[in-house]
Amino acid sequence: MNNNMSKEEELFLKNYRIEDYERPSVTVDIASFSVREQEVDNYRQDDEKNLCILLVKRGQYPYKDCWALPGGFLKKGESVEECAFREIEEETHVKPVSLMSIGSFSATGRDPRGWIISNAFVSVISESSVKAIGDDDASDAKWFRVSFTKDGDDNVLELRNGDIYIKSILRETKCRFGRSEFEIKDSGNLAFDHASIISTALTVLRSCGENFDFLFDFLPEKFTLTDLQRVQETILNVSILPANFRRKISGYVEETDEATSGAGHRPAKLFTRKK
Amino acid sequence: MNNNMSKEEELFLKNYRIEDYERPSVTVDIASFSVREQEVDNYRQDDEKNLCILLVKRGQYPYKDCWALPGGFLKKGESVEECAFREIEEETHVKPVSLMSIGSFSATGRDPRGWIISNAFVSVISESSVKAIGDDDASDAKWFRVSFTKDGDDNVLELRNGDIYIKSILRETKCRFGRSEFEIKDSGNLAFDHASIISTALTVLRSCGENFDFLFDFLPEKFTLTDLQRVQETILNVSILPANFRRKISGYVEETDEATSGAGHRPAKLFTRKK
DNA sequence: CAAATAGTGTCTCTAAGACAATATCAC
């Protein structure tokens, strides 16, 4: 802070009328990702892992009944990060593990209510927090399996939960340093410019997927190395040979004396994150 | 956009009074970096390269006469990126090559004028644009050589331009994915929380320094490989063996038929960025 | 024992780092 404040400065501040300037409303929107299991009918086989995003169904205008990212207006006295944590807990009762800013979305006309800019975040929800929110129909918050593919020059974002299917078509407009931006060609059933925010979030997520430190946030404190590998494979959409993954991860994890059991095959040791 | 708008929705929007909610003022602050040469007395030797940041001297309260990042209030009808480009050109007459969002700074009390949140950017100014702003004393915008070091648990940010010396002490509070956050212990002569923004910007810059695509923005269209190497060395604060740098960069550049001359030693071929 | 996953050993290949040697200019 400015410690030696002069009389002149005090006077300036006393007369400063912030209301004289036009201001935008400021919101926060959070793209929350988790890696969730989907059951496989073979009792011996492990469950399939899917990258999922958390959306809420809008109960009011604008975009009533459309699906949207959790978020809301910034309140006085909180930072955007605090707002992001608050909003996601209020709307979905899920506690995010980590939060990462992916920039402001501030194009004119992005919100029909007026001049509203949004601070967008990626958040990671761990497997254990995920269990807190079920798939019961009563809830307005649901996890959607994510698919993000290229179709010629277009990008296709597909979100699925049971019978609910959302398809958005976008076009990449900028790509630098692991963060792309997208123009919406067809929003599908997504509110505002959220198709664009989700797409950018996915590119950020993928660029973080190489980073081992990032992967731990998706899992509980104790996990198997195969689980950790599946998380990376799911985020990066690649498949990795177990021997090589284990060699690379070995410096980041510590063995515990616990193990899984009852899985229909050899049990796996549980590990924790090192340091 | 929402195409099939119902009567009900039209009514909702007509009655929506955005003024009913309290809103913050929104600013944009830009940490502009360039790699500048400093003359060496030996006529044969190449000039030294330094990482520099562009600051402006504040002409009014608050923080009058302190140095600050160029920036200003977001205007209606522009995006934060457009605002960043506009502000930096208005205040410094320099045109940035690229812009990268590094998040919002929104802690309460960060601005004595009231509830003001800032969208911070890193921008890169190319060597050619740098020449547009001299070191004449008439200008309120100046380039400062940057040094950012550790002293025990503290981080020390030192900025120098001729006789002007600014020293800030900070403490790292968070570090994830190449972006650290800092708490200011002593702001030195820097306005607002700009010491913190600059420190975060430096960590982002360093994490981008490995990326070859990023380096080109610091140089004119045609450059020598040694210049490119110096840019990376300056940003990452390391020294690289020329043979190895050339091998790694070779896929990213194309030879031209031009070369430097008059440097007191073997001339260097000029290259351009590939594709 | 069969099916599935858990976990290890090792060969190959690539890319990074180190270092040595040669080339070319201005004075």
Add this chain to the structure above:
DNA sequence: GTGATATTGTCTTAGAGACACTATTTG
């Protein structure tokens, strides 16, 4: 020629990828 940088060649080493093999559980 001398002193500086420019540019190339190649040896060594660390790490990634591929693949083969062994281990251990449950039904």
